[in-house]
Structure formats: C-alpha cells, structure tokens
Amino acid sequence: MRANVLARNPLAGAFLSEYFVLLLTVILFVALAPFAVGLASSESALNIVAYLIPLFIAGTGLTIVLITGGIDLSIPAVIALTSVVGARLMTGESSVISVAVGVGAMLGVGAAIGAFNGVLITALRLPAFMVTLASMLFFNGFAVWFTQSSNIGDLPANYLALGKQLPIALTAAVVIGVVFHLLLSRTIFGRWIYALGQNAVAAHISGVPVQRLTFATYVLSGFCAAIASVILTGRLETGSPVLGREMLLDVVGATVLGGTSLFGGRGRIYWTFFGVLFLTVLDTALNLMNLSQFAVTMSKGAVILFAAVIDATRRRFVAFA
Amino acid sequence: MRFNQLVFAYAMLFLIGCSKQQGDAPVAQSGEKPLTIGVSFETLQTEYWVAGFEAIKSELKKRNIQVLEATADQDASRQLQQIKNFITRKVDGIIMVPKDAKTCIPMIRAANEAKIPIALFNRPADKSDAKSVAVVADNTKLTQETVAYMIEQARKSGQKHKAMVILGDLGDINAIGRRDGFEAAVKGNEEIIEVVARVPSEWNQEKAQAGVVNALQANPDISFIFTSSDFLFPSIVSALKAANKYKKIGESGHVILGGFDGDATAYQMLVDGYLDATGVQDVYFEAEQSVQAVLDMRAGKEVPEMILDPGFVIHQGNLKEKAQRMWGANVKK
Numbered sequence: 001m002r003a004n005v006l007a008r009n010p011l012a013g014a015f016l017s018e019y020f021v022l023l024l025t026v027i028l029f030v031a032l033a034p035f036a037v038g039l040a041s042s043e044s045a046l047n048i049v050a051y052l053i054p055l056f057i058a059g060t061g062l063t064i065v066l067i068t069g070g071i072d073l074s075i076p077a078v079i080a081l082t083s084v085v086g087a088r089l090m091t092g093e094s095s096v097i098s099v100a101v102g103v104g105a106m107l108g109v110g111a112a113i114g115a116f117n118g119v120l121i122t123a124l125r126l127p128a129f130m131v132t133l134a135s136m137l138f139f140n141g142f143a144v145w146f147t148q149s150s151n152i153g154d155l156p157a158n159y160l161a162l163g164k165q166l167p168i169a170l171t172a173a174v175v176i177g178v179v180f181h182l183l184l185s186r187t188i189f190g191r192w193i194y195a196l197g198q199n200a201v202a203a204h205i206s207g208v209p210v211q212r213l214t215f216a217t218y219v220l221s222g223f224c225a226a227i228a229s230v231i232l233t234g235r236l237e238t239g240s241p242v243l244g245r246e247m248l249l250d251v252v253g254a255t256v257l258g259g260t261s262l263f264g265g266r267g268r269i270y271w272t273f274f275g276v277l278f279l280t281v282l283d284t285a286l287n288l289m290n291l292s293q294f295a296v297t298m299s300k301g302a303v304i305l306f307a308a309v310i311d312a313t314r315r316r317f318v319a320f321a
Numbered sequence: 322m323r324f325n326q327l328v329f330a331y332a333m334l335f336l337i338g339c340s341k342q343q344g345d346a347p348v349a350q351s352g353e354k355p356l357t358i359g360v361s362f363e364t365l366q367t368e369y370w371v372a373g374f375e376a377i378k379s380e381l382k383k384r385n386i387q388v389l390e391a392t393a394d395q396d397a398s399r400q401l402q403q404i405k406n407f408i409t410r411k412v413d414g415i416i417m418v419p420k421d422a423k424t425c426i427p428m429i430r431a432a433n434e435a436k437i438p439i440a441l442f443n444r445p446a447d448k449s450d451a452k453s454v455a456v457v458a459d460n461t462k463l464t465q466e467t468v469a470y471m472i473e474q475a476r477k478s479g480q481k482h483k484a485m486v487i488l489g490d491l492g493d494i495n496a497i498g499r500r501d502g503f504e505a506a507v508k509g510n511e512e513i514i515e516v517v518a519r520v521p522s523e524w525n526q527e528k529a530q531a532g533v534v535n536a537l538q539a540n541p542d543i544s545f546i547f548t549s550s551d552f553l554f555p556s557i558v559s560a561l562k563a564a565n566k567y568k569k570i571g572e573s574g575h576v577i578l579g580g581f582d583g584d585a586t587a588y589q590m591l592v593d594g595y596l597d598a599t600g601v602q603d604v605y606f607e608a609e610q611s612v613q614a615v616l617d618m619r620a621g622k623e624v625p626e627m628i629l630d631p632g633f634v635i636h637q638g639n640l641k642e643k644a645q646r647m648w649g650a651n652v653k654k
Contacts, residue, residue, distance in 0.1 A: 043409040051402045153447060164427070190391040237395050239422040242490075246396040283399075287406050288614030293365055293392035 021258055021274040024307055029281055036288035050166055050235070051174045052280040054228035058247065059255045059272040060226025062207040065217045066255060067184070069197045070121070070263025072218060073132040075251055077139035078225035079232065079244030082106040084143050086151035086230070087239020088221050090159055099159045105228045106176075106189065106233075113139060114222020118215035137247075143241040163234020172227060176292035180220075189273050193217065197264030234236050250306060254279045257307060259315075356414070358615060359389040359407030363400055363420040364441075366524070366590055368551040368584045369602070370418065373442060374605040377416055378607035384612065397424035403546045408435045414615035415439040422447040422494045429453045438618035440611045443602070444495060445627060454614040458602040458627045463632040464502025467600040468547055470634055471579040472506060474597055475513050475545055482577065483519040484545035485536050487553055488530055498526070499549040499581055514545060522553055530556035537564045544576050551580040551587040551599055551649070558595075566569050569594040570637065583635065584649040591640055598636035604648040606630050 014023050058075050065072045084107070089101035101241060120131045162168055184190035192213050195203040204210045204314045225244075233239055258275025260267030282303055286296045324640030329461035357532040358381055365371050374390075381388050389412060392642075393400035397420040407415055408431060415432050418440055419425030432439040438454075445455035475482045486503050489496025507514045517540045520532035529548075537543060537560060548557060561576060568575040582589050590596035610628045617624045635643045644650045 035536070038406070038409040039408060043489065044406070046338055047402055047405045050405075051398070054398070144491075151421055153423045153426070153449075218456060223431040230399055235427065236401065237427050238397075239420075240397065241422060242395075243397070246394055246399070284402070287391055288391045288410065292390060293362075296392075 003174075015314055018259065018268070018271065019073065020311065020314055021271065021278055021307070024212050024310070025274065025278040025281055028278065028285070028303070032285040032289070036285040039285050040203050041290050045287070046164070048169065048277075048280050048284050049282070052276045053169045054274055055247070055250055055254060055280065056276045057176055057231070058225050058228040058244075058251045059258075059276055060176055060269055061221035062251055062255050063260050063267050063269055063272045064180065064261045065221045066194060066262060066268040067197045067264060068214060068217050070214065070217065071132060071198065071252075071262070072117065072221045072225075073115075073129065073248060074113060074117055074135040074139065075221070075225045076220050076244045076246075076248045077136040077143070078110045078181070079229040079247065080143040080241050080294060081113070081139045081146070081244040082109045082226045083233040084152060084239045087155060087233060088146075090156055091152050093237070094156045094158075096158060099156050103162075103230055106230055110224075110226020110229065111219050111223040112222070114225075115215070116218040117222070118218035121218065122196055122211040123215050132152065132196040138290070140241075140245070147239075147241045148239060151241075153237060155234070155237060155239070160234050160237055163231045163236070169231045169235075172231070174259050176227065177263060177269055177273060184269060189213075189216075192193040197261075202255045252280060253304065256302065257311070266300060269290050273300050274282065279304070335463040339624070340645065343403045347398060349504060355387050356619075357386050357387040357389060357410070357412045357418060358412070358414040358612070359391065359404070359412040360416045361391045361400055361403050362418045363393045363397075364395050366390050366395075367550065368583075368586075368649070369550070369552065369582045370653055372584075373418070373608065375425065376604045376648070377442065377611060380608045380612045383615075386442075386612070393420065394575045395420060395455070400425075401422055401428050401431075404431060405569070408432065408437060412437060416442055416611045416615060418442050419444050419446065422443070426451050438615045440614045440618075441612045444493070445605060452626075454611075454618065454624050454626060454628065456607045456610045456614065456630065458495075458630045458632050460498030460581075461502040463600040463602075463634070464547075464549075465498045465506045467579050467581065467598050467634045468503050468506035470598045470636055471545065471547065471577050472510050472513055474577050474624075478577075479589050482514055482545040483517045483522060483540055483543045484514050484547070485533070485540075485543050486516060486548070487533065487548040487557065488518045489524050489549040491521070493524070496549055501555065502553055503549075511620065517543065522549070524550065526553060526556045529553045530560055533557050533560040537561075537566070544574075544577055547579045549581055551582040554578075554580060554584075554586045554590065555594075558590075567595065581650070585652040586649070587646070590650040591635065591637065594637070597608055598634055600632055600645070601635050601647050602632050603646065605631050605646075 038044050062072055070191035086102040086106035089105055090098050117131050117135055120126050121128050192208045195208055196210055196213055200210060232243055254275035256262055257271045260271055286299055337505050362370055362374055378388050392402040393403055398461055425446050426449045428444060429439055434450055441455040443457055444591060445457050446453055470648055488500050491497055507516055519534035520536055522529035558567055576597050580599040584601055587596055588601045607630050614624050620638055635647055
C-alpha cells in the first residue's frame with residue numbers, strides 16, 4: 001500500500017520519507033527567506049553551521065542514549081564542568097602540550113561523568129531520569145563552586161582556534177556524525193543498541209550485554225557533550241560554570257524533533273542532524289526577522305509544535321501503511 | 322495561472338530579501354535613510370532589563386534610528402549568534418547587555434572586525450584587545466551608600482541587628498559589585514550589624530525565597546535585609562509575611578529593608594512605608610549614554626571605555642524629590 005502511495009504521488013512520498021524534517025527545514029527556509037533579511041546569505045549560512053555544530057555533537061551522544069530507552073539530562077552540567085576544568089588547566093598557558101592536556105582533561109571528565117551516570121543506572125538500577133537529573137544538579141553546582149562563580153579567560157590561541165575556526169569544528173562534527181552513524185548502522189554494537197531500546201528483556205535473553213551496553217552509551221553521551229564543550233569554550237574564549245545551561249531543551253528538542261523516539265528503539269544520527277538544522281534555521285530566521293523576543297519565543301514554540309504534530313501524523317500514517 | 326502568480330510574487334519577495342542583505346548600509350547623516358542599531362539583551366527576565374530595553378528603543382526612536390532587537394535567554398552562545406546576525410544585516414551600531422564580562426569578548430571582537438561600533442549597557446567587559454564602551458552603574462559605590470543609609474537607621478534604633486544579604490549570580494560582575502558594596506558598608510559597623518546569612522539567589526526568585534525562608538528559620542531574629550536586586554522583593558516579602566515579620570517602618574518588629582535597582586515593586590514598597598531605601602540605577606541616563614556612545618564612535622570621536630552612571634539612593638526622606646527619576650515609579654504610572 002505504501003509503495004502504491006509513493007508511486008502515485010511524490011508529495012505523499014516526501015511526506016512519508018525519513019527526510020521529512022529536512023524537507024520541512026527547506027520549506028521553512030524558503031518561506032521565511034523573503035522576510036528574514038540576510039537569511040539567504042553566505043554569512044548567515046556560516047552562522048547557522050557554527051551554531052548547530054555543538055548542538056549536533058551533543059545531540060549525537062543523546063541519540064544513542066535515547067535509542068536504548070534512556071535519557072541524559074546531565075549534558076549541560078558536563079558542558080559546564082568540562083569547560084571550567086579545561087580552562088583552569090589552560091589559562092595563561094600557550095604551549096601545545098597544555099592545550100592537549102586541557103582538551104584531554106575535558107574529554108576525560110565528560111566521559112567520567114557519563115561513567116558515573118552509567119554505573120548508578122546499571123549497578124544500582126536507578127531510573128536514568130533521576131540519576132542524570134541529580135548529576136546535572138550536582139555537577140552544575142560543583143562547576144560553580146570550583147570557580148567560585150567566576151569565568152576563566154586568557155586561554156591559549158591555539159586552543160581558541162578549535163572553536164573559532166569553523167573548518168576544524170565542522171570536521172569534528174562530520175567525523176563524529178559519520179562514526180556514530182556507522183556504529184549504529186553497520187556494527188553489532190548498533191544492532192544491540194536498537195534491540196535494547198525495543199525490548200530490554202528480550203535483548204537480555206538474546207545475549208545482549210545490557211548492563212555494559214547501557215554503561216557505554218552514557219560514557220559516549222558524556223564524551224560527546226565534552227566535545228561540544230571544547231568547541232563552545234573555544235568559541236566564547238571563556239571557561240564558564242554556566243556554559244550550556246540553556247542548551248538542554250534545544251538538544252533534547254532537536255533530537256526528538258528529528259524523529260528519535262523518547263521511548264527507545266528508534267533513531268538515526270542524520271535524523272538528529274535534521275532536527276538540529278530545523279531548530280537552528282528557525283532560530284536564525286526569527287532573529288533576522290526582527291520580531292520582539294516574546295513573538296520569537298511564541299513563534300518558535302508554535303512552529304516546533306506544528307512540526308511535531310505533522311511528524312506524529314506522518315508516523316502514524318507510515319505505521320498504518 | 323494563480324499558482325504562477327504566487328510563484329512570481331514569492332520570487333520577487335525572495336529577491337528583495339536577498340538583495341537587502343547585500344546591504345547598502347543606511348546613511349542617517351545624509352537624512353536619506355535612518356541608521357539601524359542592533360540591541361541584544363542577554364535576558365528580559367526582570368523589570369529592570371525590560372525598562373532598559375524600552376528606554377534604549379525610545380531613545381533610538383527619538384533620534385529616528387531603526388532598531389533590530391534580540392534576546393539571548395541567558396545563553397552566551399546564542400548571543401554570539403545574534404551579534405553575528407546583526408553583522409550579517411550590516412547594522413550601523415550595536416548595543417548589548419552581555420551575559421558576563423568574558424564571553425562577550427569574542428562578540429565585541431566580531432563587531433570590531435566588521436567595523437561596527439559597540440556599546441555595553443549596564444555590564445562591562447573584561448580588559449582585552451576588543452574595543453567597546455560600557456555604560457554602567459557604580460554598583461559597589463551605590464550599594465555601599467544604600468547600605469550605609471540602612472545602617473544609619475539601624476543605629477537610630479539603638480540595638481544590634483542580625484543581617485541577611487541576598488546575593489545575585491556571582492558570575493555577574495554587577496552582582497559581585499553589589500556584594501562588595503554590602504561587605505564594605507558593614508565592615509567597621511560590627512557593633513550594629515552582624516551578618517548571619519548570605520543567601521545565594523543566582524538571580525532566581527524561587528531560590529531566593531527558599532534561601533530567605535531557611536535563613537529566617539535558622540535566625541528568627543534577623544531584622545536587617547539587603548537584596549542585591551529589587552526584583553527579589555516579592556520572594557522576600559512572601560517569606561517575611563509567612564514569618565509574621567513584614568511590618569511598616571515605625572511599627573514594632575519592622576525589618577530594615579534595602580535593595581538595588583529601583584523597580585516598581587520597590588517604589589510601591591517605599592510609598593507604602595515598608596522599604597527603607599534602594600539604590601536606583603538611572604536607566605534613562607544609561608540608555609541615552611549608550612546610544613550617544615555608539616553615534617560618537619561611528620563619527621570617529623574619542624569615547625571613554627567606561628561611562629559611569631552615578632545613580633542615587635532613594636529613601637523615605639527624599640522620596641518625593643527623587644521619585645521622578647526612579648524608573649520603577651514611571652513603570653508604575
């Protein structure tokens with residue numbers, strides 16, 4: 001039936017395809033470009049790419065966690081703590097070694113927080129929502145205490161290049177996207193992840209190492225959030241204990257909007273990219289349209305809700321077909 | 322046919338949209354087109370920022386300057402994107418309330434590279450190679466003056482007071498200045514004031530309320546409270562009422578209250594006789610100076626890196642005289 005619909009009507013085909021959110025983004029761009037002065041310009045395209053990279057990288061880690069049926073609310077805390085730890089190690093230094101140590105520490109701390117979450121969720125069988133919510137609060141507070149609320153500047157120039165030079169950040173995002181995509185689509189690890197999200201009990205009976213797999217997904221999520229932090233900290237030239245505090249809704253929103261299920265078992269890395277792209281284009285377009293903040297917030301909410309309703313309708317239709 | 326017409330109309334609009342960004346920057350001095358200034362606030366969460374935003378827009382309107390507005394929802398990364406969007410739109414100047422003193426440096430640098438003058442409203446940037454002008458209240462001095470007035474009232478009561486201070490987000494240089502002003506004022510007055518609670522609010526009303534409730538439970542005899550921002554007064558008043566300690570000046574059990582900002586709530590509390598004093602930031606002065614600084618920089622004039630708003634302390638003794646300059650009193654109207 002679905003094949004018939006697709007054959008008969010290309011519009012229906014687009015509506016049913018997994019590229020639907022990308023199509024919505026194109027429609028949004030084309031519809032708003034006449035009103036958002038400068039949206040269809042190379043500078044704006046660069047802004048959009050620069051803004052979406054950290055969101056996408058953090059969203060990539062979250063996607064894997066969501067596919068297993070988990071959730072990671074600690075992403076903002078990982079970003080904040082890794083930002084200040086790395087900045088503290090690098091401030092006032094200029095050598096490549098200090099940058100390597102700083103970035104290594106950031107990635108290590110990110111993975112360690114992920115491991116902390118993973119251990120509590122698997123060993124103590126605590127709900128992921130509670131564990132990651134608690135670690136978000138704890139590590140956010142720890143970051144503020146660690147710096148006594150002050151920001152850390154004077155970072156080495158060769159580190160700042162990681163955030164400021166778009167090709168470097170873009171390369172990191174592409175590599176992470178491709179590696180995680182291949183991991184999910186071409187490896188036994190990926191098949192286990194989907195199996196775990198679809199039915200954890202069945203996956204366990206089938207020999208999937210559920211505990212180790214769950215642990216690994218949280219480590220990967222923490223690691224991805226730390227990479228996002230490396231880029232954000234470099235771009236803002238500052239280690240900040242509140243960095244990324246407002247990012248959680250955007251990361252979760254974009255990932256789910258892309259099509260990854262909050263209930264597990266379904267998700268793709270490129271879906272997350274589409275979701276992030278949609279949110280970033282929407283944000284930039286509304287900003288360029290010179291609407292008041294209240295109008296921007298309400299429009300953003302309305303457009304996201306509209307997109308979510310259309311997408312949910314589409315999924316029901318696909319399932320029915 | 323209708324579809325073709327629609328496509329044609331859209332194509333025209335699209336071309337206009339694209340061509341505008343190619344952007345011949347408007348020229349105000351020639352009188353042909355007004356200038357455009359981008360105004361980016363990190364938040365509009367409190368009355369003070371809304372009043373500042375409106376004061377800047379009103380000042381720009383008065384000078385026939387167009388406004389592009391943006392608010393970053395307390396997200397420095399988003400604010401950087403917004404500043405870059407302003408640059409994409411080739412604005413003639415930028416006025417910004419940054420999230421903090423450091424994360425704004427790449428934003429200022431981006432404006433510098435695009436040769437767009439930039440002024441910081443109410444929050445200065447740290448020293449760096451990035452060039453901007455900051456128009457800021459003298460937080461430390463104004464707080465010190467406000468708390469000194471409160472201490473004077475405490476001294477008149479003839480008894481020693483236990484004090485609570487509600488701190489702001491200590492990542493915000495203004496909050497740090499107000500904390501330092503408070504500490505400087507109480508230092509040397511230990512025979513009158515004993516600070517028993519320093520409540521962190523992170524500029525969050527719920528956190529402030531929880532902190533004040535806890536502090537009042539731990540120290541029921543607190544009789545002197547200074548808040549780093551007037552917007553936290555509803556939380557404080559609620560906690561004081563719950564503890565049956567919200568009394569007018571002159572009534573037995575009155576808690577000496579002081580604040581900073583000069584918002585509408587503080588004005589009403591002054592009028593009703595509950596608030597002893599508040600340090601008022603002169604929003605209109607700061608807005609006018611920010612706009613003027615951008616225009617002066619654009620004209621190539623020398624502008625100091627920091628323009629200080631002296632502000633003033635308003636209290637029961639000078640309320641009638643000073644109320645006209647208190648932005649919160651005007652918001653109320």
